[in-house]
Amino acid sequence: xxxxxxxxxxxxxxxxxxxxxxxxxxxxxxxxxxxxxxxxxxxxxxxxxxxxxxxxxxxxxxxxxxxxxxxxxxxxxxxxxxxxxxxxxxxxxxxxxxxxxxxxxxxxxxxxxxxxxxxxxxxxxxxxxxxxxxxxxxxxxxxxxxxxxxxxxxxxxxxxxxxxxxxxxxxxxxxxxxxxxxxxxxxxxxxxxxxxxxxxxxxxxxxxxxxxxxxxxxxxxxxxxxxxxxxxxxxxxxxxxxxxxxx
Numbered sequence: 001x002x003x004x005x006x007x008x009x010x011x012x013x014x015x016x017x018x019x020x021x022x023x024x025x026x027x028x029x030x031x032x033x034x035x036x037x038x039x040x041x042x043x044x045x046x047x048x049x050x051x052x053x054x055x056x057x058x059x060x061x062x063x064x065x066x067x068x069x070x071x072x073x074x075x076x077x078x079x080x081x082x083x084x085x086x087x088x089x090x091x092x093x094x095x096x097x098x099x100x101x102x103x104x105x106x107x108x109x110x111x112x113x114x115x116x117x118x119x120x121x122x123x124x125x126x127x128x129x130x131x132x133x134x135x136x137x138x139x140x141x142x143x144x145x146x147x148x149x150x151x152x153x154x155x156x157x158x159x160x161x162x163x164x165x166x167x168x169x170x171x172x173x174x175x176x177x178x179x180x181x182x183x184x185x186x187x188x189x190x191x192x193x194x195x196x197x198x199x200x201x202x203x204x205x206x207x208x209x210x211x212x213x214x215x216x217x218x219x220x221x222x223x224x225x226x227x228x229x230x231x232x233x234x235x236x237x238x239x240x241x242x243x244x245x246x247x
Contacts, residue, residue, distance in 0.1 A: 029047055030047070093132060095138070116180065132157040136153050137188065179209070185197075
């Protein structure tokens with residue numbers, strides 16, 4: 001996340017060993033925090049003891065493997081005819097626009113992921129790079145695989161996304177893109193368990209919202225309808241939801 005006058009995390013920060021463990025059952029917060037959940041309802045013991053909002057996903061606990069996954073309806077038909085990516089990026093973007101979107105909806109809501117974000121990845125390079133980073137680590141977390149390799153790949157795209165966002169913000173415009181990028185960066189940090197960097201992104205996003213409320217001009221995100229109307233409220237609501245989940 002980047003905003004004028006605000007520090008951003010450096011891409012060279014080492015991922016800890018926390019990302020190596022996989023929590024496949026329990027509430028959403030325990031999955032994110034890589035904690036053993038007793039699955040008590042309505043709130044598990046972990047969430048009660050740490051004063052966090054406890055939530056359970058409405059979808060099945062164990063996702064279908066890639067070969068059996070349900071393909072959700074998409075606003076964008078991804079194909080080489082309408083978009084070109086390097087070969088190594090295609091599987092990650094396909095995952096993001098199909099199976100992965102269901103998990104992201106759990107945190108930020110259907111309106112964000114199926115309309116605004118899926119359109120933005122095809123129009124904003126920084127959003128696309130952030131989506132690739134997020135998809136790479138989420139695929140391994142959900143289906144298993146080489147976590148270390150996924151993190152190395154994701155950190156390259158993560159650093160690229162921040163650089164592209166900084167260039168997008170030159171001249172003091174593009175704050176809507178920065179706010180949307182916050183959702184991707186925050187979710188990425190949740191997946192890899194980097195809570196300090198998550199906090200940096202949240203504080204940057206809050207600064208952007210404060211400046212928007214002060215009357216910043218809007219340039220919008222092409223092709224998304226994301227301008228200074230209700231869509232900003234959707235994104236802010238998604239960030240507030242994260243704040244409640246992680247405390």
